[in-house]
Amino acid sequence: MTLSKQRSFVTPGPGETVEQIAARALPGRPTQKAVDDIKSWNLHIFAMRRPPGLLTGSDVVFVEPPLG
Amino acid sequence: MYDVIITNGTIVDGTGARGFKGDVAIKNGRIAAVGKVDGTAKRTIDAAGRIVAPGFIDPHTHFDVQILWDGAARPALEHGVTTIVPGNCSLSLAPLKASDRKAVVGMFQQIEEMPPEAFTQAFTWTWEDFAGYRKAIEPGLSLNVAPLVGHSLIRLWVMGEASQQRAATPDEIAQMQDLLRESLKAGGVGLSTSYIDVDENGRPVPSRFAQFDELDALCEVLGEFGRILQVVPEFYDADLTIARIDQLAELSLKHNIPTTFSPVFDSPATPKNSPRIVARVEEQFARGARVWPQMQTRPVDISFSFLRPSLYFARLPTWWRTLRQPLEQRNASLRDKEVVAKMLAEADTNMMTQGMGILVIRGGDNAPAGYVGRTLAEVAKERGETNSQALINVSLENDLDVAFLAENVGHADTSRIGPMLAKPSVHIGASDGGAHITSFSTYGDTGFLFSEFVRKSGDLTLEQAVKKITSDTAEIWGLADRGRLAPEMAADVVVFDAATIGRGAERAVFDMPGDGMRYVRSATGIDTVLVNGEVAYAAGDYTAAKAGVVCV
Amino acid sequence: MKPDADTTIESAAIGAGHDGAAELVVNLRYPNGTVGPVVLDADIGFALLRTCGADSLNELKGHSWRAILESLHDV
Known part of the structure; x- marks a missing residue:
């Protein structure tokens, strides 16, 4: 049974920042653009959480927009 | 001699098999027999016209x-x-x-x-x-x-x-x-x-x-x-x-x-x-x-009061802006004729006034007992007000501490x-x-x-x-001796009326420690509940039985 | 996908939260054309309306996703 394609994600390593995640997940993309993309795809972390942007080890961090 | 025999019921044994007329015998907290049971018991429960199912x-x-x-x-x-x-x-x-x-x-x-x-x-x-x-x-x-x-x-x-x-x-x-x-x-x-x-x-x-x-x-x-x-x-x-x-x-x-x-x-x-x-x-x-x-x-329902701004009012900017004000200012605004007139007009324009009528006034707070459990439309009619007027006034009359419920959202x-x-x-x-x-x-x-x-x-x-x-559920959770009416299984049994089993209306009770409030619903259609062979609930009352166990 | 396109608010609706509170379900349209939701509580939801100067949920449409981050300063 082949699984259908779903949205790709990574989980943060210990102490990893959004900049570090952006760099490893979106290599070659300008830093600020990569960070903005990660944020816009992960508002469950960057808007809904208290404090906003607090990364925890169990987080799902999407590295692409919704697939539609 | 068995401890309990539940007679004359329709047995729905938990396997998905079609229900059948029969008896359930219980001995030492376990199901002893299912079907046509001969013998006597210390206690017999007549389940005629009822379903007999696993708990x-x-x-x-x-x-x-x-x-x-x-x-x-x-x-x-x-x-x-x-x-x-x-x-x-x-x-x-x-x-x-x-x-x-x-x-x-x-x-x-x-x-x-x-x-x-x-x-x-x-x-x-x-x-x-x-x-x-x-x-x-x-x-x-x-x-x-x-x-x-x-x-x-x-x-x-x-x-x-x-x-x-x-x-x-x-x-x-x-x-x-x-x-x-x-x-x-x-x-x-x-x-x-x-x-x-x-x-x-x-x-x-x-x-x-x-x-x-x-x-x-x-x-x-x-x-x-x-x-x-x-x-x-x-x-x-x-x-x-x-x-x-x-x-x-x-x-x-x-x-x-x-x-x-x-x-x-x-x-x-x-x-x-x-x-x-x-x-x-x-x-x-x-x-x-x-x-x-x-x-x-x-x-899922939505519940709110005027003590905290709710997104229920997100389509009504004057309402949510008023309700977001600090408490003292909020109270003053809700008593300001000009502000209230604007709120009422806005509710009318957005066709919310009529919709507010289905809100249910809840207990457990300062709500007047005569209003609890009734719709805002009923209360508004009784008061000679529109729904939105009543929403504001009932809140104001009770220090804003009245909860309203939008059901089935x-x-x-x-x-x-x-x-x-x-x-x-x-x-x-x-x-x-x-x-x-x-x-x-x-x-x-x-x-x-x-x-x-x-x-x-x-x-x-x-x-x-x-x-x-x-x-x-028993299979998913690995509860090996629960979930079926069959010999050797734990005698967890519920006797109910298939025509009336349901849930009662939501109501507030004050039975938590310190007279704390909570919302509950009573059961309807449940006659008898047995846990490990002992009757724990019957005819609307809890018994003194303490036969429950940590069942892992 | 347009290289400089921004993610924008496509629509917003009120939903019922697990805890009985109303919540704001904001659908974002991404530059690749897909739409995905973000669910905001009352504090952030109202702050977003203020940040966007919106009187109604319809008026949130077209605002950048960044307005959601900006609205956090108003919570």
Whole structure:
């Protein structure tokens, strides 16, 4: 049974920042653009959480927009 | 001689097989015979015209605290629930060091909304480890308990304050494995974790700070016992939930364990979510993974008062801007004729005035007794006001401390939910019994299953519905001797009227420690409930029987 | 996908939260054309309306996703 394609994600390593995640997940993309993309795809972390942007080890961090 | 014979009923044995006329005999807490029973008994229960079924199993509750003083988890038992699973969402009451109690009480108050007295007056803290908690609850149980071990508690025990700050070291993970192993040996049915819960300060609970490796290590221990992992995913978003499903599937396959996540909601705001989630689960089942989605039966309501601004008013800018003002200013604005005129006109323009009429005035606060349980339309008519005028004035007359309920706002489309509940891949659960007690009632979901999805929509037959909340649940959770009416099985039995089983109206009661308020629903159509062969509820009353056990 | 296109609010609706509170379900349209939701509580939801100067949910349409981050300063 082949699984259908779903949205790709990574989980943060210990102490990893959004900049570090952006760099490893979106290599070659300008830093600020990569960070903005990660944020816009992960508002469950960057808007809904208290404090906003607090990364925890169990987080799902999407590295692409919704697939539609 | 048998202890009990239930005669003349229609036996729906929990397997999904067609009901049949017969008797059920009970001896020493076990089913002794099913069918045509000869012999005598100390007690005979006439079930003519009634269904005789296995006791219902509720796999998602937060009765951890309540069962310390109320072994029936009222009103769960009267709804036919004979086994509950507390300790969900990463939060149990053990293992818990005395020095960490305050932190965990905060987390429980956040999720259960229990008054402080529940933790200071209603029981004595006598335990730290899981075996001690079991010892504390077991003597008083009127129903059975299959308790989960909370990941947040395991983490807090090993890491202290750092459990809400950082990843665990390999040594700490090994300690957590040992603690989980010890807790499972003491009666834990599995491990629960959460990706969504927060403490009383809004900070993520300890389990959320765990790397996947930590959860993997704990699931290795679950694999030693063949026990279950329960998870609360980010259920508001299908992509996130699917990511969790995939993680659970990997853990299930790697460690050969069952996993379950809850809840799955069907929201009109995101109609593609629940079908996508169920489809992904079915893909993973086809691979051999066991990832059970728990879907609740009851609809979701919205509740609000003027004490806190609610998004219910998001379409009415004058309303929400007024309600966002500081309390003193808010009160003044609501008494300002000019502001009120603008609010009323705005409600009319947006066609909300009429819609407000279906709001139900709730009890449990300052609401006048004569208004409680009635619709705003009824009250407004009686007062000679429009609905929106009455909403404002009833609030003002009672220091804004009157709650209003918009019923069935989400998870309410029976034509969508019924077929999903009927799927073999969907686990009926997620009642949240004992949680959110001051916000809404979390009791009676089993009755609603029969009234809404068996009698009204016909999405499930009576036999299918019974199977869903008895033998299916027992099998998923590894409760080997529960969930079926068959010789040698535990004698958990519910006798009910198929034509009337349901849930009563939501009402406020003040039966929590310190006269704390909660919302409950009574059962309808339930005649008798037996737990391990003893009658625990009959003819509308709880008995003194304490035959419940930790049943793992 | 347009290289400089921004993610914008496509629509917003009120939903019923798990805890009995109303919540704001904001659908974002991404530069690749897909739409995905973010769910905001009352504090952030009202702050977003203020940040966007919106009187109604319909008026949120077209605003950048960054307005959601900006609204956090108003919570």
